[in-house]
Structures are given as C-alpha cells and as structure tokens.
Amino acid sequence: MSAAITTRGLVKTFGPTRALDGLDLEVDQGVVHGFLGPNGAGKSTAIRVFLGILRATAGEARILGKDPWHDAVDLHHRLAYVPGDVELWPNLTGGEAIDVLGRLRGGLQDKRRAELIERFDLDPTKKGRTYSKGNRQKVAIIAALSSGADLFLLDEPTAGLDPLMEVVFQDVVRELKSQGKTVLLSSHILAQVERLSDTISIIRRGVIVQSGTLLQMRHLNRTHVEVRTHRPVDDLHTLPGLHDLRREHGAWVFAVDPEHLDATMSHLSGHGIDTLTSNPPTLEELMLRHYGDELSHEHLGEARRA
Amino acid sequence: MSGVLSGSGRLFRLALRRDWVRMLVWVASLGLGTAAIALTFIEIYSTAEAKQAIIVTMASPAGLAFTGPAHYLSDYNDGSILSHQLLGFTAILIGIMSVLFVVRHTRTEEEAGRAELVRANPVGRYAHLASALLLTGVANVALAALLAVLLPLTGITALTWTGSLIFGAAHVAVGLTFAGVAAVTAQLTQSSRGANGLGIAAVGGAYLLRASGDAAQSDLSWASPIGWAQQSFPYLENRWWPLALNLLAFVALSALSMALSARRDLGSGMRAPRRGRASATSMLRTPLGLTLRLHRGMLLGFAIGLGLLGMSYGPFLGDIETEFSDISFIDETLTAIGGETLIDAFLTMLMTIIAVVAGVYGVMAVLRARSEETSGRGEQVLGTLQSRTTFLANHVIVAVVGSAAIILLAAALLGVTGQPTVDQPVIGKALVAAVIHIPAMWVLIGVATALVGWAPRATVLAWALLGYAGFVGYLGRFLQLPEWAGRLSPFSWLPGYPAEELTVLPLIVLTLVAAGLIALGIVGFRRRDLDTA
Numbered sequence: 001m002s003a004a005i006t007t008r009g010l011v012k013t014f015g016p017t018r019a020l021d022g023l024d025l026e027v028d029q030g031v032v033h034g035f036l037g038p039n040g041a042g043k044s045t046a047i048r049v050f051l052g053i054l055r056a057t058a059g060e061a062r063i064l065g066k067d068p069w070h071d072a073v074d075l076h077h078r079l080a081y082v083p084g085d086v087e088l089w090p091n092l093t094g095g096e097a098i099d100v101l102g103r104l105r106g107g108l109q110d111k112r113r114a115e116l117i118e119r120f121d122l123d124p125t126k127k128g129r130t131y132s133k134g135n136r137q138k139v140a141i142i143a144a145l146s147s148g149a150d151l152f153l154l155d156e157p158t159a160g161l162d163p164l165m166e167v168v169f170q171d172v173v174r175e176l177k178s179q180g181k182t183v184l185l186s187s188h189i190l191a192q193v194e195r196l197s198d199t200i201s202i203i204r205r206g207v208i209v210q211s212g213t214l215l216q217m218r219h220l221n222r223t224h225v226e227v228r229t230h231r232p233v234d235d236l237h238t239l240p241g242l243h244d245l246r247r248e249h250g251a252w253v254f255a256v257d258p259e260h261l262d263a264t265m266s267h268l269s270g271h272g273i274d275t276l277t278s279n280p281p282t283l284e285e286l287m288l289r290h291y292g293d294e295l296s297h298e299h300l301g302e303a304r305r306a
Numbered sequence: 307m308s309g310v311l312s313g314s315g316r317l318f319r320l321a322l323r324r325d326w327v328r329m330l331v332w333v334a335s336l337g338l339g340t341a342a343i344a345l346t347f348i349e350i351y352s353t354a355e356a357k358q359a360i361i362v363t364m365a366s367p368a369g370l371a372f373t374g375p376a377h378y379l380s381d382y383n384d385g386s387i388l389s390h391q392l393l394g395f396t397a398i399l400i401g402i403m404s405v406l407f408v409v410r411h412t413r414t415e416e417e418a419g420r421a422e423l424v425r426a427n428p429v430g431r432y433a434h435l436a437s438a439l440l441l442t443g444v445a446n447v448a449l450a451a452l453l454a455v456l457l458p459l460t461g462i463t464a465l466t467w468t469g470s471l472i473f474g475a476a477h478v479a480v481g482l483t484f485a486g487v488a489a490v491t492a493q494l495t496q497s498s499r500g501a502n503g504l505g506i507a508a509v510g511g512a513y514l515l516r517a518s519g520d521a522a523q524s525d526l527s528w529a530s531p532i533g534w535a536q537q538s539f540p541y542l543e544n545r546w547w548p549l550a551l552n553l554l555a556f557v558a559l560s561a562l563s564m565a566l567s568a569r570r571d572l573g574s575g576m577r578a579p580r581r582g583r584a585s586a587t588s589m590l591r592t593p594l595g596l597t598l599r600l601h602r603g604m605l606l607g608f609a610i611g612l613g614l615l616g617m618s619y620g621p622f623l624g625d626i627e628t629e630f631s632d633i634s635f636i637d638e639t640l641t642a643i644g645g646e647t648l649i650d651a652f653l654t655m656l657m658t659i660i661a662v663v664a665g666v667y668g669v670m671a672v673l674r675a676r677s678e679e680t681s682g683r684g685e686q687v688l689g690t691l692q693s694r695t696t697f698l699a700n701h702v703i704v705a706v707v708g709s710a711a712i713i714l715l716a717a718a719l720l721g722v723t724g725q726p727t728v729d730q731p732v733i734g735k736a737l738v739a740a741v742i743h744i745p746a747m748w749v750l751i752g753v754a755t756a757l758v759g760w761a762p763r764a765t766v767l768a769w770a771l772l773g774y775a776g777f778v779g780y781l782g783r784f785l786q787l788p789e790w791a792g793r794l795s796p797f798s799w800l801p802g803y804p805a806e807e808l809t810v811l812p813l814i815v816l817t818l819v820a821a822g823l824i825a826l827g828i829v830g831f832r833r834r835d836l837d838t839a
C-alpha cells in the first residue's frame with residue numbers, strides 16, 4: 001500500500017520564522033492520522049503545503065503520489081480540505097456557499113449533502129455574515145464531506161463545534177475510515193485525536209518529534225504507577241528509570257520508563273504487592289513531556305529515535 | 307503546471323453573482339452621467355461665442371491641466387468638447403472602479419481567508435486573477451457599449467457612431483490598464499487596503515502625469531495611460547492606435563501579475579512580514595495611540611499624494627497670471643463668484659478639489675471605525691474598558707485632525723512652489739483658502755459619522771455626497787448647475803476666498819453643523835447594536 005502523504009525534510013520559512021523545519025511525515029492510505037501539536041507548531045502550514053497553496057522552501061512532499069505544488073489542480077479532484085478558520089461570503093447563504101464550493105469541484109453528492117445538513121443541524125438559509133464560527137465550520141465540513149474525495153485534510157475542524165456536534169463529527173470520520181478514505185486530522189485537542197486516530201504524529205516547532213500508533217507511543221513512554229506493598233520498600237530511589245517518586249496517602253507514586261518497567265515490577269513483587277494501579281500515559285502526558293517540561297537533549301534524542 | 311486557469315469560469319460566475327448590482331450602479335451612473343453632461347454641454351456651448359470663449363479658457367496651462375491635450379481645441383465641436391473636458395475626469399473614476407473590482411476579487415478574498423477554501427478545490431493558481439480581470443473587463447465593456455449606443459441616441463449630431471465607439475473604447479482602455487495595475491498591486495501588498503491604495507495612487511499618478519504634460523504641451527502625457535486614451539481624440543481624429551498601448555499595458559501587467567502570483571504564497575505579499583515589537587509602546591497602549599497606529603499608513607499615503615498634487619499645480623500659477631489676463635470668458639464664469647485676480651479664482655477652484663480629496667481621506671478614516679466594528683476587532687476592543695464614545699470619537703478625531711493637516715500641507719506646498727512664478731504673495735492666500743475649506747470637509751466627516759451611528763449599512767451615502775461634491779467642484783462651474791443643485795455640496799456654502807471676500811459666519815455655521823453631526827453619530831453609535839459580521 002502506498003502512502004497517502006509522504007514528506008522528506010520539508011522546510012517552510014516565513015522571513016525569519018521557520019514554520020516547518022525539516023518535517024518528515026508518513027501517512028498510510030486508509031487510516032485516520034492524528035496530527036498533534038500545540039499552537040504555532042506548524043500544523044496549518046504543513047497542511048497548506050500539502051494543498052499546494054504554500055510553496056515549500058526546501059524538501060519534498062508527495063500527496064497521493066503527486067507533487068502538491070505542480071499538480072495542485074489534479075490533486076484537488078481527489079482531496080478535500082476544511083480550514084481551521086472558515087470564512088464565508090457575507091452575502092451568500094450557507095447552503096449557497098456549500099453549492100458554490102461543490103460546483104468548483106464539479107458537483108456534490110446531493111443526497112450526502114442533505115444528510116449531512118440534517119445531521120449537523122445546519123440552517124442553510126442563513127447568510128454567511130450571520131453564522132457563528134461553529135456554523136461556518138459546519139458549512140466547510142459539509143462541503144468537504146459531500147465531495148467524494150479520497151483524502152481529507154482537516155485542520156482543527158471541530159474547534160468551534162459544541163460537544164454534541166463533535167460526536168456527530170466523530171461518527172462521520174469513522175464512516176469515512178470504514179469506506180477506506182484517508183483522513184489527516186490536525187488538532188491540539190488530545191481527546192479527539194486519541195479517540196479517532198489509528199496513527200499519530202506529534203509536531204513541535206516544525207519537526208515531527210514522535211510518530212506511530214497509539215500503542216507504540218504508549219510503549220515508548222512512562223507508565224504511571226501507584227503501589228502499596230506488604231513490606232516497606234525504601235530503596236526505590238536507587239532503581240534506574242524511575243521519575244517523580246513520592247509518597248502519597250501511604251502509597252508510592254512514580255513514573256517509570258518502559259524499558260525499566262519489568263525490573264521495577266520484579267523488585268516490587270519481592271516486597272509483596274498489596275494494591276497496584278498503573279495508568280498508560282495519556283497523550284496529554286506525551287505532550288507535556290515534549291512541550292511542557294524543560295526538555296533535556298537526552299529526551300529529545302530519545303523522541304527522535306522514536 | 308497543469309490547469310493554472312481551471313475554475314476561472316466558475317469563479318467568474320460567482321463574482322458576477324456577488325457583484326452584479328455593484329457593477330450595474332457603476333456602469334449606469336458613469337454612462338448616464340456622461341450622457342447627461344453631453345446634453346448640458348450642448349446648451350452651455352450652443353453659441354459660437356460661447357465655444358470661442360471656452361477655447362480661450364482651455365488654451366491655458368491651467369485649463370489644459372484640468373482637461374486634456376491642446377489638440378482637441380483645434381476643432382472644438384460638441385463632441386470634442388465632451389471628450390476633452392470629460393475623459394480625463396471620468397478616467398479617474400473608471401480607474402478607481404477597476405482597481406476596486408480587481409482587488410475585491412483577489413487580495414480581499416485572500417485576506418478574508420476565502421481564497422484558501424476555494425483553492426483547495428480543483429481551482430488553478432491564476433483562476434482568481436483571471437476571473438477578477440474578466441469581471442472588471444465586463445464592467446468596462448458594458449460601460450463602453452452603453453456610451454457607444456447612448457451618446458449617438460442623444461440626437462447631438464456631433465456625437466457620431468464612430469466617435470462614440472472610440473469614446474467608449476477609450477474608457478475600456480483606461481479601465482483595463484488600471485485593472486492590470488491592480489492585478490499587480492494585489493500581488494505586492496498583503497492587505498487589500500494597501501493594494502487598493504497603491505492602485506488608486508497609480509491612477510492619481512497617471513492623472514498628474516497627463517496634467518503636467520498637457521499643461522506644458524510636452525510629451526510627458528505619453529507616459530500616462532490616461533494620456534494614451536486621450537490621444538485617441540474621440541469625435542476629432544478618432545484614432546484607434548493609441549488605445550493599443552493601453553491594451554498592451556493590460557496584457558503585460560496581467561502577465562506580470564500572474565508571474566508574481568506564482569512566486570508567492572497564497573495570503574502573503576512579495577515581502578516576508580517583518581517582525582514587530584513584542585509588546586506595545588506606551589503610546590500604542592492608549593486608545594488614541596492604537597487608533598493612530600491603524601490610520602498611520604493611510605494618512606501618510608494621502609499626505610504624500612495631496613502634497614504632490616499641490617506641488618504639481620504650483621508652478622502653473624504664473625502662467626495663469628500672464629496668459630489669462632485678457633480672457634473674457636473667465637470674467638464671466640470664474641469671476642462670476644467675484645474676485646480680484648485670476649490666480650485667486652484658480653486657487654479657489656483648486657482648493658475645492660484638494661479639499662474633496664482630503665474629504666476622501668476624512669470619510670475613509672471615519673469608516674475605518676465601521677470596518678473595525680464589522681471585522682469583530684471593535685467588539686474585542688469594546689469588550690475592554692474602552693467606551694463606545696471613546697472608540698468612535700478616536701477615529702473621528704484622527705479624521706478631523708488628519709484631513710485638516712493634509713489640506714494645509716497641500717496648500718503650503720502649492721503656495722511655496724507657486725510663489726517664485728508670481729508677483730503677488732500666494733502662500734498666505736493658499737493657506738487661508740485651505741483653512742476656509744476645512745469646515746466643509748468636516749461636514750463630510752460629520753455626515754459619515756452620523757451614518758456610522760444611525761445607518762451603518764448606508765455609509766455609502768457618505769461617498770455619494772463626496773462624489774457629488776467632487777463633481778460640482780470639478781465641473782460645476784463649467785456646467786452652470788441650478789442654484790439648489792450646487793447648494794447640496796457643503797463646499798458651495800464657503801466664501802470663495804481669495805476670489806471673494808472673507809466672511810466668517812458660514813465657517814462658524816459649517817463647523818457647528820459638523821460638530822452637531824459628529825455628536826449625533828456618537829449618540830447613535832452608543833444606542834445601537836454592534837454589528838460584528
């Protein structure tokens with residue numbers, strides 16, 4: 001199976017700003033790929049390069065096997081996009097805007113259009129200038145999803161949607177996946193990506209710092225452990241690979257690196273485990289490790305190897 | 307690169323659907339206005355003496371600067387009077403129309419973020435440009451067709467079919483050239499405001515070039531696209547070939563704009579954005595400081611433009627004194643408003659035009675409050691402790707002070723560059739003439755403020771009044787409008803100093819009217835809903 005999106009050393013600068021700084025990204029066909037990163041990490045820039053509306057400064061990108069800058073028009077027959085900030089024509093109604101965008105593609109699937117308007121509870125008779133952010137986003141989502149494209153580039157598509165609509169959106173994305181479509185879903189909302197994505201890339205300052213399946217990523221990261229033992233353990237701090245060790249309500253609480261999990265557990269069971277809760281790292285923690293804490297070089301290196 | 311133009315047709319239809327009313331208003335008002343003026347001219351210049359008199363008036367540097375090349379005077383018939391006196395003025399309007407249309411469908415779409423949504427579809431890189439140029443071309447051709455049909459139908463024998471066709475074609479030629487100019491400026495600047503500003507500055511520059519060239523009867527007019535159009539001499543020589551220059555420029559500029567657009571990212575200009583300060587200066591933190599910052603570029607642009615205008619007319623003051631001195635026609639019309647010397651009359655007329663352009667700035671500056679409001683930024687600012695009164699008042703203060711400053715600057719430059727050419731002192735006169743115009747300009751600002759407060763969707767009326775004042779100021783004196791029609795322009799209430807005696811009462815009244823309108827507008831703005839989209 002060929003990849004839907006491949007980039008090699010993609011660089012995009014805006015004057016002094018390096019928005020993409022050697023981006024290597026690989027998204028397989030038929031998957032939902034979460035594209036995760038904090039504000040300003042370069043998600044939108046990357047997606048705009050994939051669309052061929054920004055020209056990469058250096059590096060290479062192939063979208064569905066084509067060059068996004070030179071083959072933009074061809075490519076766009078098979079691709080649909082929802083921008084993070086949707087702006088509509090103030091004097092056109094939402095329904096008209098959907099049709100205008102559809103006609104630019106050479107037509108929409110009318111049944112699908114009607115169904116999506118219904119599901120997203122959009123009033124298509126209101127003028128663009130009177131729509132809220134969420135409603136403008138719905139217009140772009142409906143136009144994109146009624147298009148029959150193979151690849152969907154969705155840039156923080158639900159930032160303005162209420163929780164109810166977000167559920168509808170998740171259902172729709174799952175349907176796309178079941179039809180074998182590819183979805184690139186950018187977000188800084190972790191829960192959303194976690195729930196929908198097969199694979200995930202984390203971008204920071206224009207570089208992918210981690211990439212893989214959720215499982216792989218969890219494996220690469222620390223597990224949180226809260227443990228009570230029959231016999232007191234007082235030598236935990238001597239064990240390698242333990243972090244944030246502290247006592248809380250008579251239990252030991254710490255995080256442990258994946259490669260030291262086994263040894264730590266053996267050590268603990270030697271003292272008779274009474275209760276043990278362990279939590280896989282959430283994406284929140286993955287993010288915190290990469291962006292929240294002061295990053296040591298060692299950690300960055302570790303992440304890159306991933 | 308495949309399909310760089312794909313989707314142009316569909317974008318054109320979308321543009322047409324959005325803008326057909328706007329287009330109709332432009333085309334109809336320019337077309338019908340021209341026909342109406344043709345009918346007026348034939349009455350004014352019905353006698354041989356009147357024709358002779360106007361020839362003598364126009365055969366001066368000042369007359370030529372305001373109209374067109376002297377060659378028109380060689381056979382001043384009912385047709386060539388029209389094309390000579392009107393084409394230069396209409397060219398400015400067509401130029402502005404074309405710039406606004408092109409920018410509206412290119413840079414504005416990018417700035418609003420809609421181009422991104424559109425271009426994610428199978429729409430070629432040049433499709434926005436192509437559709438905008440097509441739309442503007444259609445507007446211009448429609449105007450030309452209207453003129454070519456309407457003018458012969460007026461029944462004026464001199465307005466022949468051939469001449470009217472050339473006359474119409476000269477309009478398209480100017481329109482297309484500035485459409486091309488705007489296509490390029492839309493690639494250069496990141497904001498639509500900047501693209502419009504540069505485009506309209508180019509129109510002004512082209513007008514000044516031809517004005518200087520025609521006044522001095524030099525080849526300088528050949529450097530101006532408006533000059534080329536005037537060289538077609540409709541109703542006189544009926545030459546096609548100078549219009550080919552306009553067409554060539556259009557093709558070259560369009561090609562250039564497309565080449566430039568391929569070299570830049572969607573949404574950005576040709577230059578990478580500079581980084582700014584990380585935090586606001588203490589000046590910027592004050593509400594007035596923020597407002598001033600928003601207005602800085604526009605104020606500077608107008609100051610430079612009007613300064614150049616003043617400087618380019620100054621050197622002709624001397625010619626007027628010597629060459630106009632024994633013209634009877636001037637005594638009848640220009641001195642109908644009184645006056646001691648011809649320079650005074652000329653100064654009065656020129657100051658009205660400068661004041662109208664400064665009024666354009668004033669109205670734009672007030673309407674900036676409106677665009678801040680509809681963009682949602684106003685909401686953000688007003689969500690802080692800033693009151694609505696302060697918000698609107700700050701924009702109005704910048705408009706009031708800024709417009710006064712630029713008119714004084716233009717007058718000073720006019721006086722300083724004119725002084726060496728004449729015997730009498732003109733600097734002081736020019737400055738006083740400028741001061742006199744300020745209250746009338748403030749009335750325009752007041753009207754705009756009142757509209758922002760009470761009828762925000764109808765702010766176009768401020769432009770209509772301004773356009774009318776400009777029309778009366780530019781041509782009203784030739785047209786001999788009925789008394790009441792002239793009185794609709796606030797400028798007509800001014801004492802015609804230096805041609806007339808200085809009376810202070812109208813100035814006080816106009817200032818009070820302006821202040822009243824501004825206060826009214828602020829009261830309205832406090833009472834109504836904010837309009838955030």
Ligand SMILES: Nc1ncnc2c1ncn2[C@@H]1O[C@H](COP(=O)(O)OP(=O)(O)O)[C@@H](O)[C@H]1O
Pocket residue numbers: 014017018019037038039040041042043044045046573574579
């Ligand atoms: N057109 C532009 N001009 C200048 N800088 C830009 C432009 N677009 C994005 N940037 C900068 O590039 C970086 C990445 O931005 P973006 O891709 O929008 O991030 P994200 O979508 O992940 O929040 C930011 O530092 C942003 O300021």
Ligand SMILES: [Mg+2]
Pocket residue numbers: 040043044045084155156
């Ligand atoms: Mg973004």
